[in-house]
Amino acid sequence: MGEFELIQRCFAQAGRQRPDVTVGIGDDGAVLQVREGCDLVVTTDSMIEGTHFFPDVDPRALGHKLVAVNVSDLAAMGAEPCWLSLGLTLPHVDETWLTAFAEGLSETADYYNCQLIGGDTTKGPLSLTMIAKGQVPKGKALTRAGAKVGDYLYVTGTLGDAALGLKLVQNQVEVSKKHRAHLLQRFHYPTARVALGQALRTIASSAMDVSDGLAGDIHHILRRSGVGASIDVSRIPMSQALKDSCSPEQALQLALSGGEDYELLFTVPEIRRSSLDVLLSPYGVPVTCIGRITGVAGKLELKQGESLLQYQHKGFEHF
Template sequence: MKEFDIIERFFKQERESRKDVLQGIGDDCAITRVPEGLNLAITTDTLISGVHFPVDTPPEAIAHKALAVNLSDLAAMGAEPAWFSLSLSLPEVDENWLEAFSQSLFEVSEYYSIQLIGGDTVQGPLAITITAQGFVPNEKALVRSGAKPGDLVYVTGTLGDAGAGLDIKLGKLTSSEHGANFLLNRLNYPAPRLLAGTALRRTASACIDISDGLIQDLQHILNASECGAKIQVKNLPLSVALKETVDLEQAYQYALSSGDDYELLFTVNEEQKGILETSLANANMKATCIGQLTGVKRKLELVFDDEPYQQQGACFEHFSA
């Protein structure tokens, strides 16, 4: 099976087409229309076997995660998904793998109303690159640079689950069957917080998704906004599965340092707290206040009951070695 046979069989499927897609798969370029009053948000992520997922990860999970991490970036900007393109590098043609991968990819895309409009297929090491595009109303995009001293710091969901799931996958950690399944699902099947992202357009002063670890991603907001932050470690939201798998101290370290949770980390003016809670309740999303921004530029302070707290693990960063 050759390149165009792969595209025709597994990716050029007759599925419901968005009205803003004028020309999809089949030409040199896709042609789309951006509705009036909206801006286009664009993001690209690459997942490489052995770097972003273990080599024996099921194709269904790879497809889900590849699209979900891009959707998470759109959520962090307050954007609603519209279209995506796929560049797929394969070491060989495995029809069973491609069938499972493509079906999972389309299940996720249909659930979030985002349409595949093109891409490329090549032979090489297993790698998946997705470029996703979405809409955000004019002047309503969430950015990293809008935070101010005094703003409250929030996160959605729970933290540290995916990092523990990875250690279970690598044999570094053991858990009950229920706990392991929960943590592995958090690693392999992240849920992009798109409803929360659009709800935050009214209230959040800055936002980012947690892909590389809470501490590292929060530092991006501090650098862009030229603020500091004081984080109350005991307020970090932890899942029951994580607390049952490791002791509390280990759970806090996972929550601070491990990536791949794809929760939203955002800041809100204290006066907007009531509006925030209402918006999140309408989106059926839980968020936890974990600290507050300070006026000490780019300084991140971790405390536990007002005593200094030391982060032990390092967050993920490419080329750090």
């Protein structure tokens, strides 16, 4: 079997085989049926060796993560994930690596009801670009632009775990055996909050996913909505694993500035706050109120209880 056939075979049936795919892999393009009354939502995320992952990463985990981080963007917009395209650049064809990568990708695509519908494989330094497409009832997509003064600020799950998981991978920290698996899982196998994102369509005024750290990412909402925010850092949800493994200062730093948690950050108007618990409880994902939206455009105020916190956010910068 030639290398071209190997690549084809690995990806030919990846993910959930959906009835709305008229033409999938193997033509000039894919033909897809968007439901009537729905808008199309499209998002792109690239992962580059040396920038986003280490050369020795488990290829199965890499396939998973590529899908999850793209689907997470769709989740943040309240969209239903449907179709994935893959731009794959490989230095050479390693059957074991490619098979494991494709299996990880396929399993996770299947989990999120997504079908791989096309892509392009080229030779070059290892890099992965995924394009995820989903659909959302017309006009109902959640964006970063709808937050209003007085809205309450919420986050799903816990923050900081993935950043500590990265430090574990890099051998920069030691943690107890009972927490190790959880933290590595959170780093390698993030979960996109898909069902919760769709439930937020009738509740949230704005939403986004937290990929580069809360203290940096929130500015996207502040900029697009023309507002400010005040966060009580003592209310930021942290896992027992994080709290047990770090000093309180380190834990807070990871929760505020560590990336790759892929939790949702969203704002809720006061009038809809009462329905939040009832509407979101079926999803089994904790949501925590961490602050409010203020009128001071662009300003993020961090408090610890009643006292103001001086904090310098250092996010990831590519260039």
